[in-house]
Amino acid sequence: MIDAVEAARGAEGQSLLDSLRLRDDTAMPLYQQLEQQLASLIENGSLAPGTTLPAERQLAERLGISRVTVQRSYKALRQRKLLTAHGRLGSIVQENPHRLTPELDRLKGFTEEMREIGRRPSSKILERKLTTDRTITSMFGLAANARVLKLVRIRYGDGIPLSHEIAWYNIEAAPGLLKRDITKSVYTELAACGAPLAHAEQAIEAASPTAEECKIFGFTEPIPCLLLKRRSYGRDGRMLEYVEGLFRGDLYTYRVRMRV
Numbered sequence: 001m002i003d004a005v006e007a008a009r010g011a012e013g014q015s016l017l018d019s020l021r022l023r024d025d026t027a028m029p030l031y032q033q034l035e036q037q038l039a040s041l042i043e044n045g046s047l048a049p050g051t052t053l054p055a056e057r058q059l060a061e062r063l064g065i066s067r068v069t070v071q072r073s074y075k076a077l078r079q080r081k082l083l084t085a086h087g088r089l090g091s092i093v094q095e096n097p098h099r100l101t102p103e104l105d106r107l108k109g110f111t112e113e114m115r116e117i118g119r120r121p122s123s124k125i126l127e128r129k130l131t132t133d134r135t136i137t138s139m140f141g142l143a144a145n146a147r148v149l150k151l152v153r154i155r156y157g158d159g160i161p162l163s164h165e166i167a168w169y170n171i172e173a174a175p176g177l178l179k180r181d182i183t184k185s186v187y188t189e190l191a192a193c194g195a196p197l198a199h200a201e202q203a204i205e206a207a208s209p210t211a212e213e214c215k216i217f218g219f220t221e222p223i224p225c226l227l228l229k230r231r232s233y234g235r236d237g238r239m240l241e242y243v244e245g246l247f248r249g250d251l252y253t254y255r256v257r258m259r260v
Contacts, residue, residue: 020034020037020038020063021037022034022037022063022065030065030069031069031070031072031073031076032073032076034063034065034069034070034073035072035073035076035077036220037220038053038073038077038082039077039080039082040219040220042077042082042083042093043082043250043251044219044223044249044250045250047093048093049093049094049095050092050093051092051093052090052091052092052093053074053083053090053091053092053093054090055090056070056071056074057070074091077091078091081094082094099250099251099252099253100117100119100157100162100251100252100253101117101253101254101255102116102117102252102254102255103254103255103256103257104202104254104255104256104257105256105257107197107199107200107232108187109185109186109187109188110123110155110163110165110185110245111184111185111187111188112185112187114157119157119158120157120158120159121155121156121157121184122155122156122159123153123154123155123156123183123184124153124154124156125151125152125153125182125183126152126153126154127150127151127152128149128150128151128152128182129149129150130147130148130149130150130171130178131147131148131149131150132144132145132146132147132148133148133150133168136148136168136242139231139239139242140168140170140238140239140242141238141239142170142172146172147171148168148169148170148171149168149169149171149177149178150166150167150168151165151166151167151168151169151182151186152164152165152166152167153165153167154216155245160251161216161217161218161248162247162248162251162252163245163246163247163248164209164212164213164216164217164245164246165243165244165245165246166243166244166245167186167241167242167243167244167245168241168242168243169186169190169240169241170238170239170240170241173195173234173236173238173239173240174190174193174194174195174234174240175193176192176193176194176195177189177190177193177195179193180192180193186241190240190241195234195240196234196235197232197233197234197240197241198233198234198235199232199233200230200231200232200233200241201230201231202228202229202230202231203228203229203230204226204227204228204229204254205226205227205229206224206225206226206227206249207224207225207226207227207246208222208224208225209222209223209225209246213225213246217248223249223250224249225246225247225248225249226246226247226248226249226252226254227244227245227246227247228243228244228245228246228247229242229243229244230242230243230245
């Protein structure tokens, strides 16, 4: 095991723990501030699994706070299963228990993906409206003045915000979707109104979250995320969906099955 002070160095040679900033001009107790900041470093990967954190007394002296404050913070992190106590070895960073590793093996929506990995899916709709967008309608091969259904959602797994999703749907190809309940799986509702998906084209790229998305995910500062762009088609070849979903880079790792 290695000490985080020596192992977790920034570009200028400073320890990541030197970035901890506790404030006395806020109502939040010091131990909660420390807990949140350490949790953020663990969850975004800055403090890797297996890293040993400084001893309580050492960290307390460095930050100019009481040892009891550090004890309370470490205890809370152990309760969250982000740290584990190993006697004289100190407190060691655990593998993030919330990290997801879904497999990209076939066409499936967020709801099905969550259920496959044993998570409870849910969504919050931020926007649902019929709109005209020349750029989007051209992607669907529709007239410039055609209307599409725009759906903006936050997608959750076990109550944790995992994705900010903006999607558009071809209501000329699936008019029944306007009357369906799309608070859960849109793919299920497309099938129910006679427009099941047949195949999709998907790209994944690195992206930085906006200020709004940082607020949604609870980030104190932007960290790299995964941007999934998908075009989904029906059995008749018409494009039914275009979606851009930003997934948390600190919690998502996609696995791809490859065959020789």
